[in-house]
Amino acid sequence: xxxxxxxxxxxxxxxxxxxxxxxxxxxxxxxxxxxxxxxxxxxxxxxxxxxxxxxxxxxxxxxxxxxxxxxxxxxxxxxxxxxxxxxxxxxxxxxxxxxxxxxxxxxxxxxxxxxxxxxxxxxxxxxxxxxxxxxxxxxxxxxxxxxxxxxxxxxxxxxxxxxxxxxxxxxxxxxxxxxxxxxxxxxxxxxxxxxxxxxxxxxxxxxxxxxxxxxxxxxxxxxxxxxxxxxxxxxxxxxxxxxxxxxxxxxxxxxxxxxxxxxxxxxxxxxxxxxxxxxxxxxxxxxxxxxxxxxxxxxxxxxxxxxxxxxxxxxxxxxxxxxxxxxxxxxxxxxxxxxxxxxxxxxxxxxxxxxxxxxxxxxxxxxxxxxxxxxxxxxxxxxxxxxxxxxxxxxxxxxxxxxxxxxxxxxxxxxxxxxxxxxxxxxxxxxxxxxxxxxxxxxxxxxxxxxxx
Amino acid sequence: xxxxxxxxxxxxxxxxxxxxxxxxxxxxxxxxxxxxxxxxxxxxxxxxxxxxxxxxxxxxxxxxxxxxxxxxxxxxxxxxxxxxxxxxxxxxxxxxxxxxxxxxxxxxxxxxxxxxxxxxxxxxxxxxxxxxxxxxxxxxxxxxxxxxxxxxxxxxxxxxxxxxxxxxxxxxxxxxxxxxxxxxxxxxxxxxxxxxxxxxxxxxxxxxxxxxxxxxxxxxxxxxxxxxxxxxxxxxxxxxxxxxxxxxxxxxxxxxxxxxxxxxxxxxxxxx
Numbered sequence: 001x002x003x004x005x006x007x008x009x010x011x012x013x014x015x016x017x018x019x020x021x022x023x024x025x026x027x028x029x030x031x032x033x034x035x036x037x038x039x040x041x042x043x044x045x046x047x048x049x050x051x052x053x054x055x056x057x058x059x060x061x062x063x064x065x066x067x068x069x070x071x072x073x074x075x076x077x078x079x080x081x082x083x084x085x086x087x088x089x090x091x092x093x094x095x096x097x098x099x100x101x102x103x104x105x106x107x108x109x110x111x112x113x114x115x116x117x118x119x120x121x122x123x124x125x126x127x128x129x130x131x132x133x134x135x136x137x138x139x140x141x142x143x144x145x146x147x148x149x150x151x152x153x154x155x156x157x158x159x160x161x162x163x164x165x166x167x168x169x170x171x172x173x174x175x176x177x178x179x180x181x182x183x184x185x186x187x188x189x190x191x192x193x194x195x196x197x198x199x200x201x202x203x204x205x206x207x208x209x210x211x212x213x214x215x216x217x218x219x220x221x222x223x224x225x226x227x228x229x230x231x232x233x234x235x236x237x238x239x240x241x242x243x244x245x246x247x248x249x250x251x252x253x254x255x256x257x258x259x260x261x262x263x264x265x266x267x268x269x270x271x272x273x274x275x276x277x278x279x280x281x282x283x284x285x286x287x288x289x290x291x292x293x294x295x296x297x298x299x300x301x302x303x304x305x306x307x308x309x310x311x312x313x314x315x316x317x318x319x320x321x322x323x324x325x326x327x328x329x330x331x332x333x334x335x336x337x338x339x340x341x342x343x344x345x346x347x348x349x350x351x352x353x354x355x356x357x358x359x360x361x362x363x364x365x366x367x368x369x370x371x372x373x374x375x376x377x378x379x380x381x382x383x384x385x386x387x388x389x390x391x392x393x394x395x396x397x398x399x400x401x402x403x404x405x406x407x408x409x410x411x412x413x414x415x416x417x418x419x420x421x422x423x424x425x426x427x428x429x430x431x432x433x434x435x436x437x438x439x440x441x442x443x444x445x446x447x448x449x450x451x452x453x
Numbered sequence: 454x455x456x457x458x459x460x461x462x463x464x465x466x467x468x469x470x471x472x473x474x475x476x477x478x479x480x481x482x483x484x485x486x487x488x489x490x491x492x493x494x495x496x497x498x499x500x501x502x503x504x505x506x507x508x509x510x511x512x513x514x515x516x517x518x519x520x521x522x523x524x525x526x527x528x529x530x531x532x533x534x535x536x537x538x539x540x541x542x543x544x545x546x547x548x549x550x551x552x553x554x555x556x557x558x559x560x561x562x563x564x565x566x567x568x569x570x571x572x573x574x575x576x577x578x579x580x581x582x583x584x585x586x587x588x589x590x591x592x593x594x595x596x597x598x599x600x601x602x603x604x605x606x607x608x609x610x611x612x613x614x615x616x617x618x619x620x621x622x623x624x625x626x627x628x629x630x631x632x633x634x635x636x637x638x639x640x641x642x643x644x645x646x647x648x649x650x651x652x653x654x655x656x657x658x659x660x661x662x663x664x665x666x667x668x669x670x671x672x673x674x675x676x677x678x679x680x681x682x683x684x685x686x687x688x689x690x691x692x693x694x695x696x697x698x699x700x701x702x703x704x705x706x707x708x709x710x711x712x713x714x715x716x717x718x719x720x721x722x723x724x725x
Contacts, residue, residue, distance in 0.1 A: 188615060191630030283693025286632060303616065307696050315618050322620045 008068040008150050008353050009075040010109040013082040013101060014054070014061030017123050020100035022057075028090050028097075030055040032140070039146040042085055047078040050151040052141040054116075056133045058123055062086065063113060065150035068356065075105035107346050110154060114338045117158035118165040119172075126171035126327045131162045149352065154345060161341045168337060170330040174323030179209040181316045182290045183217045184323075186258045189286050189309055193218040196257040200224045200241065201249075201269065203231045204262025206292050211239050211260055223252055227263070253278035259289045261297040270298040275305055290316070365404065372400045468511040472565060474504030475538075479558035486555055494551040498542070501558055505538045508565075529592040530568035530714070534561040536596035541603075544637060549629045556603045583662070587655040594649030595710045598682065601641035602707035605700035608634040612697060635695055638703060646682050649710075653679055671716045674709050681706030 015025065030038060035053050042051045042064065049067040054060070062082045066075050083101060087094040104112045115121045119130050138155045141147045147155070166172050175181040186193055196219045200207050203226055211222050222241030226232035229245065236243035244252055253259065253274070263269060270289060279287065289310045291298040296312055303310030376396040380388060408426070415422045427433070481497030512535060515528070541557045544550055611628045619625050653675060660672075685702040688694035694702075 187630060188625065188628075189631045191633045284695055284698075285693070286696065306698070309615055311618070315620075318618070319620050 008049070008349065009066045009078075009106055010063070010113075010150060010154055010349065011066070011075040011079040011082070011103065011105045012061055012063045012109045012112050013079050013086065013103045014059060015097075015100040015102065016059035016061070016121065018121070019102055024097075024100050025057070025060060027092060028055075028060040028086065029057070030060065035137075035140050036144045038085075038089055039141055039144055041089065042082065043146055045078075045081045045085075047081050050141075050148045051082075051146050052137050052151060052155065054134055054137040056130065059116070059121075060086075061116070063109070063151060063154075065148070065154075068150070068353070075109070079103040079105060107342060110345050110349075111338065111342045113154060113158050114161045114341060115335075117162040118334055118338060119162070120165070120331055120334055120338065124176045125324065125331055126166075126173075127176060128166075128172060131159065135159065150349065153348065157341065157345045161338060164341075165334040165337050169333045171327050171334050173330070174319075174326055176320060176323055176327070178292075178313070178316045178320060179206055180213045181319045182210040182258065182260060182288075182311075183213050184319065185290065185309070185311055185316075186214065186288045187217070189288050190257065193258075195220045197255055198222045198241075199252050199256035199259045200235065200239070201259065201261040201297065202226060202263030202265075202293065203228075203235050204260075204292055207260035207262040207290075208235055208239050210290065210292070211241070214258060214260075215239075219258070223256060225249060225252055250274060250277055250281070253287070254281035257285070257287065259287065260292065261289065262292040263297050265293070265297060266295055268297060268299040270302055272299060272301045272305065275302040275308060279305060279307055292316070368403050369400050372396050372403070467507045467514060468569075471504050471508035471511055472562070474500055474507060475558060475562040475565065478504055478554070479562050482551065482554035482558045485551055494554075497551070497554055497558070498545055501538060501545075501554065502542055504558075504561075505535065505542060508535050508538070527568045529588055530564055532589075533592045533596040533599065534564040534568075536593060537561060537564075537599050537603075540597065540600045540641070548633055548637070549627075552628050553603060553607050556606065557600070560599070560603065581659070581662070583655060583659045587652055587659050590648055590652030590655065594645050594652055595707075595714065597641050597645030597648065598678075598703070598707045598710060601638045601645060601703050604634050604638040604641070605703040608638065608700045609697065609704075612700075631696070635699065639689065639695070639699065642682055642685060642703060646686060649679065649682065671713045674712045674716070677709040678706045678713065681709065 015028065017025070020028075030053055035055070038053055039051050042048050042062065047066060048064050051062060051064040053062055062085075064078060064082060066078045083097075083103065084094060086092075086101070087097050112121070117131055117134050119125060119127050122130050134155070138147065138151075142152070175184045183193070186196070190196060193214060196214075198211050198214050198219050198221070200211050200222060211219075215222060222236075222239050223244050224232050224236040224239065224241045225244045225246055225248065226235065227246050229243065232243040232246075235241070249269075253270075259270070261270065270291075275287075284307045286307045286309065289298055289302065289308060291310065291312045294313060298310055298312070300310070300312075302308050373396065376392050380392050384392070412422055412426060478497050478501035481493055481500055485493045485497060508531075512532060538557060538561045541550070541553065545554065607628070608631065611625075611631060611634065614622055614625050614628070615631065656675070681702050685694070685699060685706070688702075689699060
């Protein structure tokens with residue numbers, strides 16, 4: 001790191017689905033109850049001041065910050081500590097991990113955190129789980145006092161960035177998994193799903209999940225039917241629906257607006273004859289049929305019927321991939337939001353690093369000046385003449401200047417390495433110029449002279 | 454040409470502004486079909502609203518000069534497109550109808566331009582009050598049907614797009630929900646039908662007064678329009694006809710009404 005001292009800096013060490021296969025990720029994952037002891041272990045190191053452990057099925061990461069105002073403890077050192085901690089605590093050979101681990105410090109760590117929070121680094125771009133997981137990880141660390149100003153501020157900011165990205169870009173638009181696509185397709189036909197009825201045929205987990213998504217989207221009731229009444233009752237209890245006898249299927253088809261089918265049948269259940277009857281009974285109100293079963297439950301011919309909109313598992317997957325493509329396009333806009341926020345947080349963090357120095361500098365100057373003032377006043381006594389006072393003030397000013405200059409000047413003189421740097425820093429700090437240059441004259445004249453020469 | 458006809462023909466400056474604004478709105482709506490930035494649809498909507506308002510000013514201005522929408526087929530057409538756009542705007546702020554704008558805005562522009570270019574600007578001789586009411590109501594009815602038809606066409610396109618599973622097409626991604634379109638179209642037919650019925654009845658009386666022959670083709674075509682929409686309303690309530698079938702009937706009825714207008718225009722142009 002170029003910045004000497006490197007105090008209060010952010011770092012992250014970890015691996016994700018991008019860098020490590022699941023076999024490695026699962027070995028590194030932290031169970032919830034392992035997090036607190038691990039944090040205590042990490043904070044035991046003098047190089048790490050704050051830490052958060054994020055452990056999900058797609059990533060294991062340690063976020064941390066170096067101690068403030070402690071010279072020498074740089075983020076790179078802290079990251080190395082975290083790196084060896086990971087290997088040690090998980091009982092994995094450090095060499096085996098090296099290829100999978102990544103580490104980022106300072107701005108890059110901030111950027112990484114923001115991208116993770118905004119689900120830009122997720123396997124499914126724009127997914128909403130990661131933000132909750134990150135909040136959980138931060139909460140768990142905060143509970144054991146493993147976080148402070150630097151990480152706290154960074155995390156809060158990351159949550160804000162995630163929210164901004166979500167609301168200002170289309171990164172979370174469109175269903176990203178097969179079970180929620182049914183909602184999207186039903187919306188294309190019905191607009192909103194308020195008051196619509198869902199029929200689940202068969203006991204597939206996927207259709208149960210899809211039914212729940214539809215309910216969240218506003219559907220009123222869920223009907224469940226199955227050849228086996230027990231299974232129907234079981235699933236109905238699970239999705240808070242109503243189990244109905246298999247024999248009622250034609251009537252159920254007339255009642256429902258969205259049909260989710262996933263039976264183990266080898267022959268199509270929803271054939272044109274059955275559907276024609278159902279459509280007539282429902283007076284041709286539109287019907288969305290989502291066939292998740294393989295082999296398919298619905299005869300493809302029913303998709304040609306007026307008012308029947310049939311989708312099979314391939315269609316659902318196509319919609320998902322289409323949506324993901326759209327999300328990827330939105331990712332660019334999201335990244336530029338992230339960049340803006342990174343700059344902002346970085347500015348704040350830098351200011352934080354200067355604050356302690358500013359405070360002690362101020363105190364030091366104040367102390368010196370006040371000490372001299374006191375001495376001067378007591379030295380003068382009550383009967384001092386105006387001339388004495390003038391003399392005393394001049395002397396006091398001289399003393400203050402000398403005292404303040406003493407330490408920096410001796411440091412400057414004693415400097416052996418980086419002398420140029422020290423000189424430059426001093427000049428910049430006090431706005432000095434080496435050889436006083438002539439005040440910049442009115443621009444055009446010297447220019448012309450220059451040309452002549 | 455007498456002074457009176459000059460006044461009849463000269464449109465107000467507002468008319469040209471409206472024409473340009475319709476053009477802008479049409480362009481914006483049509484471009485919104487393709488990969489469009491998000492501001493485009495609202496911009497198109499505002500442009501269309503501005504066009505609607507200026508067009509309204511033009512109609513009002515001509516009204517002051519005694520050139521009412523009911524005085525000639527040309528004025529009637531202008532009025533028709535105005536009503537259609539007004540109806541569209543009414544819904545455009547509530548429902549996702551941007552794609553429909555791509556039909557309505559160019560249609561309004563075309564109707565308006567065609568009406569102005571048509572040579573039948575002179576007021577009809579001996580136009581009675583009854584005739585004026587007939588023309589006004591017929592225009593209003595057809596304008597409402599025109600909107601219903603535009604929505605029906607949208608419906609058919611979208612229905613096909615969804616059935617063909619064109620998930621990557623703009624029609625699938627940006628269109629309004631099928632049921633919404635179906636409901637809107639139906640509502641418009643419900644509003645338009647009584648108005649149109651009244652105008653047909655007045656037309657019969659007016660025609661009888663002028664001793665027109667019932668064998669004129671426009672009578673029969675007008676009857677087709679009336680029967681299509683009437684039949685549609687009946688079939689919808691009794692047999693639950695909706696969606697594709699309803700859309701096809703709506704388009705049929707509207708096509709017939711356009712044919713009637715075309716015959717009128719031709720007849721006026723030929724001085725019949």
